[in-house]
Amino acid sequence: MLTGAILYFLIVVPGTCGEMCMSRAMKTIGEVTDFRPHAIVRVMARAMKIPWFWVGLTLMASGFFSLLGMLSVAKASFVFPATALSYAVGTLGGKWFLGERVTPQRWFGVLIVCIGVLLVALGKG
Amino acid sequence: MTSSQGLHFKTVVLIVIMVSVAPLGDMFLRKGMEQVGAMPGWAPSELFHFFFAAFTSSTIWIGIGLLLAFFVAYLLVLSWADYSYVLPASSISTLVVALLAHFLLHETVRPMRWAGVALVCLGVFVVGHTQPRTTEL
Numbered sequence: 245m246l247t248g249a250i251l252y253f254l255i256v257v258p259g260t261c262g263e264m265c266m267s268r269a270m271k272t273i274g275e276v277t278d279f280r281p282h283a284i285v286r287v288m289a290r291a292m293k294i295p296w297f298w299v300g301l302t303l304m305a306s307g308f309f310s311l312l313g314m315l316s317v318a319k320a321s322f323v324f325p326a327t328a329l330s331y332a333v334g335t336l337g338g339k340w341f342l343g344e345r346v347t348p349q350r351w352f353g354v355l356i357v358c359i360g361v362l363l364v365a366l367g368k369g
Numbered sequence: 370m371t372s373s374q375g376l377h378f379k380t381v382v383l384i385v386i387m388v389s390v391a392p393l394g395d396m397f398l399r400k401g402m403e404q405v406g407a408m409p410g411w412a413p414s415e416l417f418h419f420f421f422a423a424f425t426s427s428t429i430w431i432g433i434g435l436l437l438a439f440f441v442a443y444l445l446v447l448s449w450a451d452y453s454y455v456l457p458a459s460s461i462s463t464l465v466v467a468l469l470a471h472f473l474l475h476e477t478v479r480p481m482r483w484a485g486v487a488l489v490c491l492g493v494f495v496v497g498h499t500q501p502r503t504t505e506l
């Protein structure tokens with residue numbers, strides 16, 4: 245039971261936290277309105293100067309390698325349903341860490357997505 | 370087009386790019402790694418040959434390019450849209466993955482997986498009808 249909880253924590257938390265840090269980095273830059281290639285390159289260069297970007301990248305990489313590591317020791321049918329949980333954790337993070345206003349309608353949508361992703365993961369196993 | 374419609378439109382365009390290129394990128398990487406074969410061992414020379422074969426494969430580079438395009442689109446959309454909007458909305462990629470598996474890879478997609486995909490689509494539809502941005506930039 246404890247091992248299972250640790251496995252899920254390692255897969256869900258670093259990856260989701262990394263994405264939240266990326267979101268914070270990009271919000272620091274502000275809304276991108278110019279989508280010409282050189283403007284996009286400039287935006288990426290600016291993003292790389294923001295510490296949150298590197299914290300996010302490191303955490304996302306940790307999440308990815310945790311998933312690979314866990315896949316080598318646990319069955320995929322056990323590991324992949326964890327991705328469903330990441331939607332709920334990410335939405336909570338969006339609310340608490342990023343100060344987003346998560347309406348009941350969005351929560352309802354996230355809940356349906358979680359159940360759907362869980363079924364997809366179980367359907368693959 | 371009002372600013373709210375404009376925001377919705379460019380959010381949807383970037384999410385469509387994300388969910389189209391990421392599964393394709395994954396597929397190219399998987400195909401590329403199948404061509405390269407399993408890692409023979411952990412000896413430095415074996416590792417060198419393995420990674421040399423991987424990084425000289427054009428299939429792998431197509432996969433990397435597509436995943437890079439996904440990452441750039443992801444960062445761009447996060448510059449204005451809520452993370453709690455983009456995260457569930459991008460789960461529509463499960464539909465793309467199931468369609469790719471069914472039509473391109475000719476895999477059998479079990480009814481439970483299709484049911485899950487249908488629920489994900491419904492969830493994305495519900496989330497898609499909320500405001501993409503709820504914070505001040």
